[in-house]
Amino acid sequence: MPIYVYWGEDDFAIEKAVTTLRDRILDPLWTNFNYTLLSPDQPDAAIAALNQVMTPAFGAGGRLVWLMNTTLCQHCPENVLAELIRTLPVIPENSFLLLTSRNKPDERLKSTKLLKKLAHEFREFPLIPPWKTELLVQSVNQAAQTAGVKLTPQTAEFLAQAVGNDTRLLDNEIEKLRLYTSDTRKPLDVDTITQLVRNTTQNSLQLATAIRMGDTAKALTILADLMNAAEPGLRIIATLIGQFRTWLLVKMAIESGERNPQAIAQAVEISNPKRIYFLQQEVKSLSVQQLISCLPLLLELEVSLKQGSTEVSALQTKVIELCQVCQHGY
Template sequence: MPIYVYWGEDDFAIEKAVAALRDRVLDPLWTSFNYTTFSSDAGDDGAIAGLNQVMTPPFGAGGRLVWLVNSTLCQHCPDNFLSELSRTLSVIPEDSFLLITSRNKPDERLKATKLLKQFATEFLEFPLIPPWKTDLLVQSVLSAAQVVGVKLTHKAADILAEAVGNDTRLLYNELEKIQIYAYGSVKPQDTDTVAQLVRNTNQTSLKLAAAIRTGDTAKALAILADLINTCEPALRIVATLVGQFRTWLWVKIMMESGERNSQAIAQAAEVSNPKRVYFLQQEVKSLSVQQLIACLPILLELEVSLKQGAVEMLVLQMKIVELCQVCRGN
């Protein structure tokens, strides 16, 4: 069936997948007749209009593409839309394509989700790679380099992965820059080239967490400034800090309870790779359970302040100073 469902937090990867599908389906001369988008702002009426539209045969050459943008039908699907969906999915013409995208994870319990999984040609997730999974970040760099047509040494890929983190859009921008620089060269680009062309703006939120953990206020504030200058969303910074401090807290609690099994600690702390537990244990050696517990209310206050419209830089600086003082034991 010509039905495609893309979801996840990697907006750029979804954009590329949508562009590839659009190029495959549509004839450039007939795009204005056969390409229609319906925003989630239009509500259920817009979604139903999209289903009606996809049943219309394409004009001229190529196929028809109907895109439900940022759809919520896999999170909430009214009965009237569900009945329309059930009636439509199995009879969509072969040269008409229905595309549904969403940032949110589909609710597997919903009948709408089950229907789409049953009929979809592709039902794909585009997740952001967690910043601490450096091996996957390097793998992503190498895969993207192959797509762009750039050869990198493994060390160069390491440096690029550290510089861009899980920002796929930035990764492709930097690779295109390297491609222009290396035009005509068949040699893999080394660390000197990458260091010359790519500014390491990826002062990640994990590095910020590490600076806070050691109580290094000056370093933490400098990393924060870099993050804000590179337009890292404040709430995403806070979400990473909360996740990291919760992980550290669980690891410390398990350590103090006498647990030595890495698998058990990893399970309790929700760490996917038990090999990472050793490094986490080293990181929290200088901190007490009480210090880590005391950090969480500060992070909660920070999140609430940001959501209530506080001045981002000011409140972030204030709370990071507080967190550093707690971790120093002041």
């Protein structure tokens, strides 16, 4: 069936997949006639999309109807469901229906079950959790290989730390490195990468360290630097959550009596067991309860920013609270 459903939080990856699909289906000379984009704020967007996709393509190429940010897999009115049941099985062979959404489909809905049954591709585009360093490094290596950029294991790890799970930033940085290395076949070294890649994630890790040490003044200074560098608040929080989660897991492993660095590294999902020694030193002065108490504060901060709170004020307040927890605990 010529039906595609893309969903997930990785907006950039979805954009790339949509572009690939669009380029494959549409003839450039007939795009204006055969390409329709419908946003959710348009009245009866779903019904309009179904009507459009039933229209045969004009000229060369196929027809593509994109229902952007749709909620059909979260909430589907009865009249729309009836149209889906009637229309989806009989879409013309050269017409394609694309549905995209950030939200996870509700598997209980009839509309979701129908789309899963009939879709040629029903695909999730998730963001890699920022603490899954091995997956981040794999993502960097895959992007570098696709672009023809040669990286060493050290430079791949540095780049993964620098961009985190921001696939748009990764794409930009890889393109920059590709242009830089266009006249050489040698792998990039860490010194070169450091000069070319803006590593605000590393600064966010410095912020995490200042918070862990309870140094409020230093933490607020680093936070101000990140804000001045236009670093998104949600990305700062993602790095902090990842770091505090790692510290908590390491501390819990120590408290349970585990001493094998390889076993701890596996539990914490860290590829390099040599890092465990340094992590153990970092959490010496903190209790498990202090680290546990930090995570709800970070999650509260994430929720408040997603709900539209003033970024600078919310970050400053929570950074102070986190420093106090690390100083004294609850």
